[in-house]
Amino acid sequence: MLRLSREDSVLLLTCRGHLQRQEEERLQGLVREDVNWAYIAWRAENNRTIPLLEYHLRRLGAFDVLPAPVKAYVERWTVMSRLRSALEFRNLGRILDALDQEGIPCFLVKGPDLALLYYPEPLLRPMTDVDIMIRAADAWRTQEVMFALGFRHGIFDPSSGGWTDDRKPLGQEMFRDTYALPVFVHIEKVEAPFPADALPAKLRHRHVKAYIGSNNVMHIPIFVDVHFNLSVGIDEEDIWSGVRLANALGRVVRVHSPTGAVWFLAARLYHEAFLYNSLRLLMLGDLHCVLHNQINDIDWAEVAAIAYKYEMRPALYYVLSQVRHLFGIDIPTGFLDLIRPDQKEIPLQHDWGDIVPKLFSIPSLHRVELA
Numbered sequence: 001m002l003r004l005s006r007e008d009s010v011l012l013l014t015c016r017g018h019l020q021r022q023e024e025e026r027l028q029g030l031v032r033e034d035v036n037w038a039y040i041a042w043r044a045e046n047n048r049t050i051p052l053l054e055y056h057l058r059r060l061g062a063f064d065v066l067p068a069p070v071k072a073y074v075e076r077w078t079v080m081s082r083l084r085s086a087l088e089f090r091n092l093g094r095i096l097d098a099l100d101q102e103g104i105p106c107f108l109v110k111g112p113d114l115a116l117l118y119y120p121e122p123l124l125r126p127m128t129d130v131d132i133m134i135r136a137a138d139a140w141r142t143q144e145v146m147f148a149l150g151f152r153h154g155i156f157d158p159s160s161g162g163w164t165d166d167r168k169p170l171g172q173e174m175f176r177d178t179y180a181l182p183v184f185v186h187i188e189k190v191e192a193p194f195p196a197d198a199l200p201a202k203l204r205h206r207h208v209k210a211y212i213g214s215n216n217v218m219h220i221p222i223f224v225d226v227h228f229n230l231s232v233g234i235d236e237e238d239i240w241s242g243v244r245l246a247n248a249l250g251r252v253v254r255v256h257s258p259t260g261a262v263w264f265l266a267a268r269l270y271h272e273a274f275l276y277n278s279l280r281l282l283m284l285g286d287l288h289c290v291l292h293n294q295i296n297d298i299d300w301a302e303v304a305a306i307a308y309k310y311e312m313r314p315a316l317y318y319v320l321s322q323v324r325h326l327f328g329i330d331i332p333t334g335f336l337d338l339i340r341p342d343q344k345e346i347p348l349q350h351d352w353g354d355i356v357p358k359l360f361s362i363p364s365l366h367r368v369e370l371a
Helices: 005-012 021-031 037-047 050-059 068-101 110-118 136-149 201-207 234-241 258-275 281-297 300-309 313-327 333-341
Strands: 105-107 130-134 154-157 160-166 183-190 217-227 243-247 253-257
Touching: 005 021, 005 037, 005 050, 021 050, 037 050, 037 068, 050 068, 068 105, 068 110, 068 130, 068 136, 068 183, 068 201, 068 217, 068 253, 105 110, 110 130, 110 253, 130 136, 136 217, 136 333, 154 183, 253 281, 258 281, 258 300, 258 313, 281 313, 300 313, 300 333, 313 333
Parallel strands: 105 253, 130 217
Antiparallel strands: 105 130, 154 160, 183 217, 243 253
């Protein structure tokens, strides 16, 4: 039995948009205990769940328990994240209009899809970039559309507000080695919500990149990832399967199917946690939000077919089993039995075991006895 610390328990409870009543009561009990809020804020920052932490603590009347420096940092982080998201959504509307005018089909995926459709409010879910899916055949036309809108390829320097242009031509080899066009960037300029010296360097250099000039104008880069796949080697028909229409941004838009979101989020969470040793509690929260809202619309037969086709069974089994256990989501046991790795057979590729110790960077030593 792996028992989480109070701090990790707070992080697990506040990494998602929706809590059950008993979970709210548990969180209220934890915040009355002796917890290390500086550690929680550090973990939440690296998981990009600070706005969710603030949201739950505020609505439960517990935000004032944070020490003053931690409270101020969480507030600034959240304000910056919400400001950036608002600018991202404004640019997303421009992009969708332009692609529609050119007859280029696309759908929302990852950050904008999740924030707009599944979270209690769109600005609650941080987005480091805006993700759009197109078909590979439309890549060259899409790049020209983005250039016409003022987006560029290059590097933004948050220490000076400087920009280095790096226009990248598209080649056929790109479609073998990656799954997105070179990132597009547009610099927004808005009045800064804080003086420059009140914005920690770590925040504006790493998490919510920004530069504040002497005139209190903030320069924020808006990053747009235009995907033509979710990962190298996935068939296009599996990417576009079940794409549906939804109301978002004051219009009707195409969005990722809930079924597609489930298998993609679970697989990505698992592989990035193990391959890149990266903290991914926000992805766990994303997956919970999709299942919380759309559990009755998930095609579990399609998820199982994808798991077998792309050797995702270990990733989907360990992640979705823990989602069922930790959050009480009614994932069918028959589905989990179907994709469960058989420990008596040769291990499947990328079967690294349970995801929870990795999510919390918990090293553990187990006693081993012979049969």
